[in-house]
Amino acid sequence: MTDPNNPLAIDSRDPAEYQAALGRHRFEKLKQQIRHVWSNVDYFRPKLIAAGVSSPDDIRSLDDFRRLPAMLDKVSHRQSQEESLARYGHPFGLHLTVPLDQAVHLAATSGTTGQPTFYVFSPRDLEISHRVLGRLFAQAGIRPGDTTFHAFGLSLWLAGVTYVQALEAYCARPVALGAEAGVPKILRYIEFTRPTALFATPSMVNQLIERAPKEIGKPVAALGIKRVLCAGEPGAGLPAFRQRVREEFGAEVFDFMGGAWHNAALSCASPDYHGMHYLSDDTCFRYDLIDPATKQPIPLTDGAVGEAIHTGLDYQAAPAFRYATGDILKIHVGTCPGCGAFGTRMEVVGRVDDMLAIKGVKVYPAAIQNVVLQFQPRVSGELRIRLDRPPPKVEPPLRLAIEAAPDLPEAAWADLAGDIEHRVRELLTFRPVVDILPHGSLPRSGQKTKLIEIASQAAN
Known part of the structure; x- marks a missing residue:
């Protein structure tokens, strides 16, 4: 049986040799993918020519490939869609690479x-996506025939219909009510259908x-859920959240990402968080890290941190090909301290566009959230970072609005605020x-809950 942490069955357990072997496999697939995107004369070929590539054969190694500039990001993706709508009457982008x-x-x-x-899928793309996501479901302990409950939004999000179809292809039984139904109805349907696995954002899980006690007259522990799979926002890797899920649901909690361009990653069931195990090295190059400032490649070694460039290795329709995701990832290469599996793990540190610069200190909202959640049960876990203008530059002091726990008396709020301010100063070096x-x-x-509030936007 294929090890999803090592789908290419690489023998070496030396981190450097392992990544080198992965690189060789990647480049063999990339040769064909480069030719595939070169055939796209509306978008990818002009981008490659502008980068100095006159033929696919000019890219002779993975290092050559990694030195290429980003070919897509959110802004250029939207522009490509607008231009294809004007030129061809469809909004799927000039970078669409299938009929x-x-x-x-x-x-x-x-x-x-x-x-x-x-995100556009050909029939083959969809088949591979279902197979890759099936690895994720299996690693989380979901088995064919299990009832699962889908509380992500179903409004075209990757974690919506795409995941429901993948669960069905895996032969699980998704109850696809969706976040749009609202918390009371979700709780009643969970009580009625008795799923063993729940898919939801951390915000939904907290709600x-x-x-549950008010809506259905019982705690969530009575619902029989054994696995909680979270994605879509920070939180599922935070110790306080993981502990709360274990205590309240009596369930294992998993942080995951996947679905885009054959990508899948999942944390293990270890009580401590050690990042998400990358499960699709044979289909997707998700952690091609570059320096966010210089845009130059970063060596893919244990502990490396950088902006992620995403490339589907054999994706057909409108592929991610050197797509600047905006995610800041930290990778771990080696044996997981939590479960003992060998491979590559990833942590989402933050996003390029939500980094805060406070008097020379660079910090991401998820790091602030992690500190605040250490104060549960004195806080509810809800917080907002309130800025006068969009990041990154923040004129100190940074203001945090933090919600008290329901049973915390107002007389204790001042001490709580002081304790949080001191702890943030201690761990993140700003007050x-x-x-x-x-x-x-x-x-x-x-x-998705947005942690950052901009005063001008809130006023509107």
Whole structure:
């Protein structure tokens, strides 16, 4: 049976030799993928020519490939879609690399900027995606025939219909109610259908824990869920959240990502978080790291941190080909301290566009959230980082709005604020100003919760 942590069956357990062997496998697949995108004369070929490539044969090694500039990002992706709509009457991008009748499945980002970016699948892309996601389900302990509950948004998100179809292809039984149904209905359907696995954002999981006693008259521990799989926002790797899920649900908790361009990664069931095991080295190059400032490649060694460039190794329709994701990843190469599996693990440190620069200190919102969650049960876990203008530059002091736990008396709020300010200063080397708010003051969402609030945007 293939080891999903090492799908290419590489023998070496030396981290450097292992990554070198992976690199050789990647480049063998990339040779064909480079020719595939070269055939796209509307988008990829001009981009490659502008980068100094006159023929696919000019790219002779993985190092040559990694030195190429990014070919796509969110902005150019949207521009490509607008231009294809104007030129060809469809919004799937000039970078579409199959005939339109082969674009059979769509997923999309949430479209928070006003226009979604599409993920396009050919029949073959969809088949490979289902197979790769099946590895993820198996690693999480989901078995064919299990009932699973889908509480991610179903509005074209990758974690929506795409995942429901992948679960069905895996022969699981997804109850696809979706986050749009709202917490009361989700709790009632879980109680009625008795799933053993729950797919949801950390925000949704927290809401289910908080509201179950009122909505269904029992705690979530009575629902029989054994596995909670989280994605879509920071939180599932934070110790306080993981402990809360174990205590409240009596379930194992997994942090995961996947679905885009044959990508899949999942944390192990270890009580401590050691990153997400990368499960698709044979189909996707997800952690091609570059320096966020210089855009030069970073050696893929244990502990490396950089901006991730995403490339599907044999993706057909509108592939990620040197796609600048904006994710800042930290990789670990070697044996996992939690489960003993050997391979590559990833942690999402933050995003290029949400890094905060505070008097020379660079920090990501997830790091601040991690510190705040250390104060549960005195805090609810809800917080907002309130800025006067968009990041990265922050004029100190940084203001944090943090919600108190429901049973914490107001007389204790000042001490709590001081304790959090001191702890942030101790761990992150800057001192914020903390405002403690009554429980229920901050809006909840079953989908992605944005930790950063911009004053001008909030006013609108």
